[in-house]
Amino acid sequence: MRPHSDPAEFEGQRVLVTAGSKGAGRATVQRFLEAGARVMTAARRRPEDLAGVEFLEADLTSADGTRALADAAMERLGRIDALVHVLGGSTGPGGGFAVLTEDHWRAELDLNLMPAVRLDRLLLPQMIDRGSGVVIHVASIQRRLPLPDSTTAYAAAKAALTTYSKALSKEVGPKGVRVNVVSPGWIYTEAADALVQRLAASSGGTPETARQAILEALGGIPLGRPARPEEVAELIVFLASGRASAIHGGEYVIDGGTIPTV
Numbered sequence: 001m002r003p004h005s006d007p008a009e010f011e012g013q014r015v016l017v018t019a020g021s022k023g024a025g026r027a028t029v030q031r032f033l034e035a036g037a038r039v040m041t042a043a044r045r046r047p048e049d050l051a052g053v054e055f056l057e058a059d060l061t062s063a064d065g066t067r068a069l070a071d072a073a074m075e076r077l078g079r080i081d082a083l084v085h086v087l088g089g090s091t092g093p094g095g096g097f098a099v100l101t102e103d104h105w106r107a108e109l110d111l112n113l114m115p116a117v118r119l120d121r122l123l124l125p126q127m128i129d130r131g132s133g134v135v136i137h138v139a140s141i142q143r144r145l146p147l148p149d150s151t152t153a154y155a156a157a158k159a160a161l162t163t164y165s166k167a168l169s170k171e172v173g174p175k176g177v178r179v180n181v182v183s184p185g186w187i188y189t190e191a192a193d194a195l196v197q198r199l200a201a202s203s204g205g206t207p208e209t210a211r212q213a214i215l216e217a218l219g220g221i222p223l224g225r226p227a228r229p230e231e232v233a234e235l236i237v238f239l240a241s242g243r244a245s246a247i248h249g250g251e252y253v254i255d256g257g258t259i260p261t262v
């Protein structure tokens with residue numbers, strides 16, 4: 001599948017995407033570039049094969065890191081029309097609530113909530129001044145479907161991000177800034193593929209049996225497969241575009257039907 005792409009759709013637009021070096025973030029950067037945007041992104045390390053994009057090496061889990069990114073983005077791009085927070089991930093150990101320490105909780109909030117809160121605080125004022133802009137926060141279906149053995153703190157941090165996004169949308173919508181959340185289910189990133197290969201090697205099975213084991217652990221995906229990073233990017237870029245000009249304050253799930261209820 002190659003999504004329809006208008007190479008001029010984002011001409012003249014300046015877009016900041018966090019965590020654009022891998023996975024869904026990288027696909028989102030690529031998709032914005034294909035649509036004619038000027039794009040800036042950041043991660044801790046710049047990949048050698050990433051071209052056509054402004055890049056800052058920064059750890060975004062600290063206030064200093066997000067400040068450095070906001071400053072660099074304004075200096076290099078002049079303004080930000082769309083701010084897309086892709087950064088996130090689950091770092092806590094398995095074993096349920098009792099093994100999660102103060103440090104684990106803080107780390108999940110510092111990775112999954114605070115970078116978005118901080119960058120919004122730094123970059124929304126220039127959108128409000130112009131009376132236009134778009135903010136997209138990437139959360140996860142786990143905010144509604146937490147896995148208690150392994151992702152309690154991650155899921156809670158994504159829930160906080162989603163509720164924060166709703167409050168923000170109510171406040172800044174009347175000032176011309178649209179805010180939406182994208183909540184993916186399982187995305188088949190390079191990291192996911194590496195996990196499948198590792199599981200296959202350690203169990204003596206094939207990659208396909210390892211993939212099926214993960215699908216079963218998730219309770220099944222009615223579409224039978226995870227989403228590709230490019231499919232998540234397509235939803236993000238649609239929501240950031242003028243085609244979504246009346247879509248605001250919502251959460252858009254892309255999970256192949258994983259959430260079992262309406």
Ligand SMILES: NC(=O)c1ccc[n+]([C@@H]2O[C@H](COP(=O)([O-])OP(=O)(O)OC[C@H]3O[C@@H](n4cnc5c(N)ncnc54)[C@H](OP(=O)(O)O)[C@@H]3O)[C@@H](O)[C@H]2O)c1
Nearest residue numbers: 019021022023024043044045059060087088089140186187
């Ligand atoms: N993958 C899934 O199945 C899935 C499911 C639901 C939701 N999500 C959400 O979708 C988003 C993207 O996930 P993904 O799996 O596509 O990501 P990924 O492939 O794991 O890539 C993570 C990205 O974040 C960057 N990063 C990590 N820690 C950072 C830090 N401290 N400061 C700056 N950059 C940092 C990484 O680059 P460096 O390592 O160089 O810093 C990389 O670019 C996340 O919000 C995730 O929670 C993912």
